[in-house]
Amino acid sequence: MSETAERCGRVDEGVAILAIDRFVLEHRLADGRTALERFVAQRKPPLSDTEREMLLGWLDVVESFFEVVRFDGDAVLLHDLVGDLVYRACSNIGREGLSSLREGAFLVGRIVPVHPATDAWMLSGYFTTLPASAGQAVAAAAAERITERPELLRRNPALVRKAREILAEHRADFIDQLGSDLVVLPPNEAQEALREHYRRQQQRAMATSGATKGERTRNAGPAPAVSLPADMLEADSVALIYDEVEGLGHYRDFGRLDELFADPGLARRDRTYLAQLRDYLNDDSISPMPIRRLVQRHPDGADRVFRALLRKPGFSWERDGEDLLRRRKKAHFEREPTPGITTVGERLAELLRTT
Structure with missing residues (x-):
């Protein structure tokens, strides 16, 4: 709650409810579990299988910007502008909990599945409603969310597929322009x-x-x-790499590392080469990809370079390389790669065009 107060500058009832909801469903405790997972595991008497599935299904939170499509009985159809998917959502207090919503208006909030085996969803925690006239601001915020967290698009395979198609086109154009998907330039x-x-x-x-x-x-x-x-x-140099999965990236002093892998003897004459490689290994913002590219460009030099860096005479890239990357780049292996290009659905694109 104190972290929420620092971030938001205030903690009214709505902000407090959101903080509690995020804590229960998403915050990882010391053992790596959420409060909800710990509750399910420790519940006495134990929950039934159906109850366990229902509660654990709530971990699948969708927090987004929604447009109210229409009401459907005691539920409402919500169009997620980020994922470009429509959800049928209800309130745990019935239609009364939806009384502030209007067709064409917007809702900023969170939903969770009622049960993983159904297509029904439920509003979770506190939500904010905005009138239809706020469409431009909502669209801009949704687009910013996609840019900051492109992994949110994984919920919609069609958007991911579209992003991969666009990325392939842009990469082909990059290669046509520069002759390769990897160039090292001043x-x-x-x-x-x-x-x-x-x-x-x-x-x-x-x-x-x-x-x-x-x-x-x-x-x-x-x-x-x-x-x-x-x-x-x-x-000294910048590498532009247009990877077929990660998209276009730029990498500082890649040329020096390229020289090192081409001539591992440089490590003995100038230790700054190894310091540069160590920075690449320890920098969480750099994925394993550029290091793999260096090995692919100079496979004969990889073992000597990493033996010098790690001071392990028996190191073999073929045997030990991926394990090294998994240890040093752990976060990159914990999530599925997303295309380096983000896409938006038709409705969000329409709202953005009116901005």
Whole structure:
């Protein structure tokens, strides 16, 4: 509750209910379980199988921005603008709990399945209602949520499939532009290459929208003002990697690591090479992918490099490499990879176009 007060600046009844709901269903305790999972395990007398399934099903929380489609008996149909899915949701106090909702309005809140074996959902905790006139603000907030947490799209396989298709098209265009899905460039050239790539995607989007050639010329404008972070611009080199799963990323001083794997003897002459690799291994923001790419580019040098880094003469990348990545990059193995491009459903796109 104190953390919620710090984050929100206040704790009224609604905020307190939300804090409790999140704590019970999502907060991991010291043993890795939620309060709900601990309750189910410790309940005396034990719950029936059906009751256990019902309660544990509540861990599948959908917290999002919903549009009220229509009422359906004592329930309401809610369109999740993030996942582009429609849920039939009820209140645990009946239709009275839905009295503040209106068709076409928006709801910001949480729902959980009544039971995993059904398609019925239930409002959980406190929710906020907004009028239909707030559509622009709600759409912007939903789009920001997708950008911050693209893994939320996993609920809708159609959106994930669409994102993978778009990513494949953009990656093919990147390769056509630069000749490979991995290029190592001076920072300023890397920044210009990124701007050209996004300009090409801007033109592609205009072409797909059906605009005339003249309109595309007028509306495309200059290359988007893409800027690399300041530390990237100060690097010796920047690698642009357009991975088929993770999408487009940029990596500081990748050229030095490429030199190291090509000539492992550099580790003896200049220890800063190993320090750079250690930074890559320990940085949670860097996935295992660029390290795997280094090994793929220079397979003969991998064992010598990691033996020097880890001071383990018997290290074998083929035998020990993935275990090393799993230990150092644990968080990246705990979640399913998501496409490096996010997509939105038609309704959210429609609301965004009116912004």
